[in-house]
Amino acid sequence: xxxxxxxxxxxxxxxxNTLNREGCPACGRKFALGELVVLACGNWEGExxxxxxxxxxxxxxxxxxxxRYYEKxxx
Ligand SMILES: [Zn+2]
Numbered sequence: 001x002x003x004x005x006x007x008x009x010x011x012x013x014x015x016x017n018t019l020n021r022e023g024c025p026a027c028g029r030k031f032a033l034g035e036l037v038v039l040a041c042g043n044w045e046g047e048x049x050x051x052x053x054x055x056x057x058x059x060x061x062x063x064x065x066x067x068r069y070y071e072k073x074x075x
Pocket of ligand 1: 024025026027028029050051054
């Protein structure tokens, strides 16, 4: 089985406490236990966890991007 470097992550208590200091940088909401998140690039420094349904996966760079950011930069 192939292991992908980029994988989806479930929010656990530890992540909840860490990430909810700032919330989701894509939509500004707080994360909830059991939600799917991915490490994504966007209109921020480096990679941040955002909700999985707000991310687009780019096969070329093998990375997730925040959707609006991705659409803007791929135009
Ligand atoms: Zn979000």
